[in-house]
Amino acid sequence: MTTTHTVPQPKIGTVPDVLAAACAIGFIVVLAIAAYWDSSIRVLHLFEAIPYGVAAALCLQQSKAGYMLGVASGSFWLWMAGTLTTFVRNGFERVVMLIQTGQVDRWDQFIAAPAALTTAGLALCSLWGYTRLGSKSARDALSFVWALTAVAGYFIILIWLLAPQYLGMFTRYWPSA
Numbered sequence: 001m002t003t004t005h006t007v008p009q010p011k012i013g014t015v016p017d018v019l020a021a022a023c024a025i026g027f028i029v030v031l032a033i034a035a036y037w038d039s040s041i042r043v044l045h046l047f048e049a050i051p052y053g054v055a056a057a058l059c060l061q062q063s064k065a066g067y068m069l070g071v072a073s074g075s076f077w078l079w080m081a082g083t084l085t086t087f088v089r090n091g092f093e094r095v096v097m098l099i100q101t102g103q104v105d106r107w108d109q110f111i112a113a114p115a116a117l118t119t120a121g122l123a124l125c126s127l128w129g130y131t132r133l134g135s136k137s138a139r140d141a142l143s144f145v146w147a148l149t150a151v152a153g154y155f156i157i158l159i160w161l162l163a164p165q166y167l168g169m170f171t172r173y174w175p176s177a
Contacts, residue, residue: 013059013060013061013062013129014062014129014132016059016125016126016128016129016132017059017060017062017125017129018060019121019125019128020055020056020059020066020067020070020121020122020125020126020128020129021055021056021057021059021060022121023074023118023119023121023122023125024052024053024055024056024059024070024074024118024122025052025053025056026114026118026121027052027074027077027115027118027119027122028049028052028053030111030114030115030118031045031048031049031052031115032045032049033111034108034111034115037107037108038108040163041163043162044158044159044162044163047158047162048155048158051069051073051151051154052073052122054066054069055069055070055073055074055122055126056070058070059125059126059129062129062133064130064133064135064140064143065143065147066126066129067126067127067129067130067133068126068130068140068143068144068147069126069147069151070122070123070125070126070127070129071123071126071127071130071144071147071148072144072147072148072150072151072152073119073122073123073151074119074120074121074122074123074124074126075119075123075148076148076151076152076155077115077119077155078116078119078120078123080155080169081112081115081116082116084169084170084172085169087109087112088112088113088115088116090106090109090112091109091110091111091112091113091114091115091116092112092113092116093109094106094107094109094110094112094113095110095113098110156170
C-alpha cells in the first residue's frame, strides 16, 4: 500500500487581497509613466516601486506583513504627496480640467490623481484584508507602527540619496532638511 502525500496548496487571495495587489501594481505603473516622462526620477521610482511590489505579492498570500506594508506604503505616499506638497490637489484639478475642457495642460500633474487613488486603494484594501485575518493580536499594532517607521525611513533615505531636491517638503519636521 502506498501513501500519498498531499502538497499544501498556497493560499489564494480574497477580494481585498486581489484589490490591494491591483492597486499596488497600478501605482507601480504610475511610477513607471512618471519616470518615463522625467528621467531625473527614474532611479528613485525604480526603488520606490519595490515596497509596492512586495506588498502586492504578500497581500496575495494573505500575509500580515504584506497588509502592514500595504497600509504603511500607501498611507505614507498619500500623506507625503497630499499634505506636504500640492501634488495630489494639482492632479485632481487637472482631472476637473479634463472633464470641463477635454484638455490637460500638465500631464505630469494629472498623474497624481491615479497615483492618489491607487495608493489610497492599496492602504484601504490592505487594511480590509488584515481585518479578515483570524490570527490578530495586540502586538500587531506595534508591528504596524514599525512598518510605517520602516517605510518612512526607506522613502526618506531614497529621497536623500537619489532626489535631494525634494527633501524640502520635510522642512516643517526638521528645519535642516
